[in-house]
Amino acid sequence: MDSDRQLVGRVVSGDRMAYRDLVTRYKGVVFGYCYFLARDQAAARTLARETFVLGFVEAASCEDSDAWLDFICKIARRLHRQGKKLKSSSIVSGEDAEAPAAGAGDLPDELLQAVAEELHAIDAEDRVAMTLRHAEGMTADEVGDVVGEAPQAVASRVSRGFKSVRDRLLTRMREGGGLRGV
Amino acid sequence: MEFNAAVRLFDRYLEGELTEVQRNALEEFLETDEACAAELARYRRVHDVVHAYFNTVRPGEGFVEDVMVGVEEAESPRKRRRSHDRRAPDDGGSGNRWPLIAAIVVLLAIAGGAYVMFGAGGSGAAEVVFVTRGAERLVGAGVGRDIAVGDRLAAGDSVRANGGDVRLLLADRTEVTVGENGILQIGADASTPHTIKTGLVRFIVFDGDGRFQVDFNAGSASVLESVNGESRFSVTVPESESEATTVDVTRGTVRLATDRGSQDVGTGMRSAARKNAAPSRPVAIRSKKPESQRDRNRVTRNDGGRSARTQPANRNTGNPDAATAKTPATSGKVSLDDTLAKLRDAGATPEATRAELQKLTTNVVGERKEEVRLLLVDILRQDPDESVRREAYTRLAALGAEGLFDDSVDVLQNDESIEVRRLALAKVAQGKDPEEVRRVLGDALLASYPQEMLPLKHDVLQAFVKVVTPDDLQILLDLAQTDDGSGIMKSALEAVGQVRSPDAVDALLPFLRDPDEAVRTGAVSGLRRLTGKSLGYDPKGEPDLRDEAANQWEAWWSENRDTFEF
Numbered sequence: 101m102d103s104d105r106q107l108v109g110r111v112v113s114g115d116r117m118a119y120r121d122l123v124t125r126y127k128g129v130v131f132g133y134c135y136f137l138a139r140d141q142a143a144a145r146t147l148a149r150e151t152f153v154l155g156f157v158e159a160a161s162c163e164d165s166d167a168w169l170d171f172i173c174k175i176a177r178r179l180h181r182q183g184k185k186l187k188s189s190s191i192v193s194g195e196d197a198e199a200p201a202a203g204a205g206d207l208p209d210e211l212l213q214a215v216a217e218e219l220h221a222i223d224a225e226d227r228v229a230m231t232l233r234h235a236e237g238m239t240a241d242e243v244g245d246v247v248g249e250a251p252q253a254v255a256s257r258v259s260r261g262f263k264s265v266r267d268r269l270l271t272r273m274r275e276g277g278g279l280r281g282v
Numbered sequence: 283m284e285f286n287a288a289v290r291l292f293d294r295y296l297e298g299e300l301t302e303v304q305r306n307a308l309e310e311f312l313e314t315d316e317a318c319a320a321e322l323a324r325y326r327r328v329h330d331v332v333h334a335y336f337n338t339v340r341p342g343e344g345f346v347e348d349v350m351v352g353v354e355e356a357e358s359p360r361k362r363r364r365s366h367d368r369r370a371p372d373d374g375g376s377g378n379r380w381p382l383i384a385a386i387v388v389l390l391a392i393a394g395g396a397y398v399m400f401g402a403g404g405s406g407a408a409e410v411v412f413v414t415r416g417a418e419r420l421v422g423a424g425v426g427r428d429i430a431v432g433d434r435l436a437a438g439d440s441v442r443a444n445g446g447d448v449r450l451l452l453a454d455r456t457e458v459t460v461g462e463n464g465i466l467q468i469g470a471d472a473s474t475p476h477t478i479k480t481g482l483v484r485f486i487v488f489d490g491d492g493r494f495q496v497d498f499n500a501g502s503a504s505v506l507e508s509v510n511g512e513s514r515f516s517v518t519v520p521e522s523e524s525e526a527t528t529v530d531v532t533r534g535t536v537r538l539a540t541d542r543g544s545q546d547v548g549t550g551m552r553s554a555a556r557k558n559a560a561p562s563r564p565v566a567i568r569s570k571k572p573e574s575q576r577d578r579n580r581v582t583r584n585d586g587g588r589s590a591r592t593q594p595a596n597r598n599t600g601n602p603d604a605a606t607a608k609t610p611a612t613s614g615k616v617s618l619d620d621t622l623a624k625l626r627d628a629g630a631t632p633e634a635t636r637a638e639l640q641k642l643t644t645n646v647v648g649e650r651k652e653e654v655r656l657l658l659v660d661i662l663r664q665d666p667d668e669s670v671r672r673e674a675y676t677r678l679a680a681l682g683a684e685g686l687f688d689d690s691v692d693v694l695q696n697d698e699s700i701e702v703r704r705l706a707l708a709k710v711a712q713g714k715d716p717e718e719v720r721r722v723l724g725d726a727l728l729a730s731y732p733q734e735m736l737p738l739k740h741d742v743l744q745a746f747v748k749v750v751t752p753d754d755l756q757i758l759l760d761l762a763q764t765d766d767g768s769g770i771m772k773s774a775l776e777a778v779g780q781v782r783s784p785d786a787v788d789a790l791l792p793f794l795r796d797p798d799e800a801v802r803t804g805a806v807s808g809l810r811r812l813t814g815k816s817l818g819y820d821p822k823g824e825p826d827l828r829d830e831a832a833n834q835w836e837a838w839w840s841e842n843r844d845t846f847e848f
Binding site: 230 | 732
């Protein structure tokens with residue numbers, strides 16, 4: 101698996117297939133961040149799409165190829181801050197893009213937003229490991245290849261991150277009288 | 283077991299990681315301690331919620347493809363704008379048309395794993411989903427209604443793009459972009475091709491390993507069903523007004539046909555079909571680019587009617603016998619052919635190529651002029667040496683052939699060298715149609731630039747402000763929010779000062795409060811240019827003083843907006 105640095109280097113040379121790999125790798129992480137910013141899935145999708153598109157356009161200005169994810173998140177913040185009117189886009193194949201996976205149930209927006217807030221309050225590297233593991237379904241080995249850590253370290257991050265989010269949500273429940281939908 | 287010890291086991295219990303002994307001990311304790319059981323219930327709900335979050339908050343299927351389409355779009359603003367420029371006929375067939383050659387049929391056979399056409403499994407009718415902006419009018423079978431993003435089309439429907447490009451995605455992942463005023467009819471069934479009635483349509487085919495892009499701008503075009511593992515496209519150009527159609531084949535085989543004959547054109551070859559003539563014998567495309575960069579079959583048409591604005595006068599370059607660097611006014615046919623042959627030699631050194639270019643006469647007319655032009659354009663597109671391309675463009679500009687403006691736009695948008703692009707920019711800025719110049723420069727401002735090309739953006743902006751109108755305000759404002767480190771934001775805001783309208787002042791005022799000093803400086807400079815005033819605003823001043831001055835600006839403008847004369 102190519103590292104972020106290798107992929108970014110190819111992207112700067114105009115390699116769109118390399119960029120496709122980057123988008124595939126981090127779509128869950130970036131989308132989650134955009135959801136945290138936008139608080140709405142449709143808006144998050146549009147923001148995430150525009151973020152990635154701009155990420156390709158501005159790839160040459162990414163000063164540290166190893167911190168590409170930070171670079172992309174900075175773009176997301178900028179776009180969100182500008183309150184740019186983003187073109188809406190819907191997708192694409194014969195499948196319903198918004199259909200949740202089986203078993204997810206109907207989670208109220210308030211609950212999703214609460215999780216998003218707590219998720220983005222924990223350590224960033226733990227969050228990335230969690231997202232790659234749970235949202236993208238990567239194995240610990242695969243996550244380790246992406247983030248440059250041993251699988252055991254990845255497992256620790258995922259476990260620690262999960263615990264942090266859960267504890268924060270529990271605290272929220274106790275102090276705030278509960279979370280609707282939990 | 284005690285409460286705290288039990289709670290410490292919850293994580294591993296919920297993940298199924300406890301040993302059997304540990305699990306039994308915990309479950310026995312939970313049966314006797316209600317408080318602990320309640321705590322576990324809370325843990326479990328939150329645990330499930332976090333897992334469910336990752337299953338719910340997802341970009342959804344097709345997101346990556348959507349992004350890549352956006353990337354493609356972001357890199358090609360000019361091609362979209364070109365479809366705005368074309369005045370395609372309406373349904374009645376009136377109005378200016380792109381000239382077309384009678385009954386030219388071009389078949390593109392593309393080798394490789396076919397991943398095209400009508401849905402997997404070949405069940406018959408194709409389904410199409412709109413993926414892009416705008417409400418477009420759907421014409422043809424069953425309709426006449428406006429359509430919007432997310433709509434699905436059925437096989438047999440036609441689409442007309444009224445308000446801009448329309449982008450579709452077929453069920454087989456082929457991406458189709460119909461340029462403005464273009465009309466595309468979806469194939470009625472698996473055996474009927476899609477038909478492009480008019481305008482520019484681009485197909486991006488996912489061809490196993492990657493994407494293969496084909497642009498059709500030659501009139502009606504059909505996408506045929508895959509045959510024996512090959513993707514095949516057909517371009518039918520039924521009208522009879524074109525001067526020439528040229529086909530460059532970089533992949534597979536193309537059949538170019540007129541009513542006077544047909545010609546198979548193989549990979550790496552070029553053929554042209556001129557009016558009332560059979561297609562020419564294929565010649566090798568002069569290219570030094572590696573195969574991976576030459577992956578687009580190109581079908582182009584020379585529109586003698588559209589491009590002819592002012593027919594340049596033939597130029598006498600001086601005493602044909604003078605031993606100067608200039609080419610004699612009337613080169614012998616043989617010497618011109620020699621020069622062209624040497625220029626077609628892809629193995630020549632840059633020095634040799636430049637020398638031949640300097641010998642190349644620009645005092646030619648008719649078909650020879652077109653031949654010289656095509657060769658120079660080919661060099662501009664293919665030669666990796668900047669000095670060669672610079673010389674080629676200089677000769678092209680001197681040639682003064684029809685289509686120079688369009689060729690210059692092509693160079694401005696695509697050349698790899700900022701210096702060559704600057705040469706082309708100067709020619710573009712001199713274009714005879716101010717509206718077209720404005721559109722091209724506006725596109726160029728919004729295009730993406732590699733880091734080393736960013737200074738060019740400033741040059742483009744300087745040219746743009748000479749033709750800018752109030753309708754272009756949004757372009758400047760978009761530019762003013764492009765933080766690419768080149769200082770273009772400040773320049774763009776200063777340029778807003780050239781748009782003499784109240785909307786320009788409205789747009790600039792909020793930037794007085796921007797956290798970026800360069801932006802504030804640009805804004806007050808623009809305001810000063812528009813109104814002749816600064817009202818004491820200092821972009822470098824303390825925040826509270828700046829805010830106070832900004833308030834004064836807003837108050838002053840509120841009082842004077844309706845009566846101010848620019």
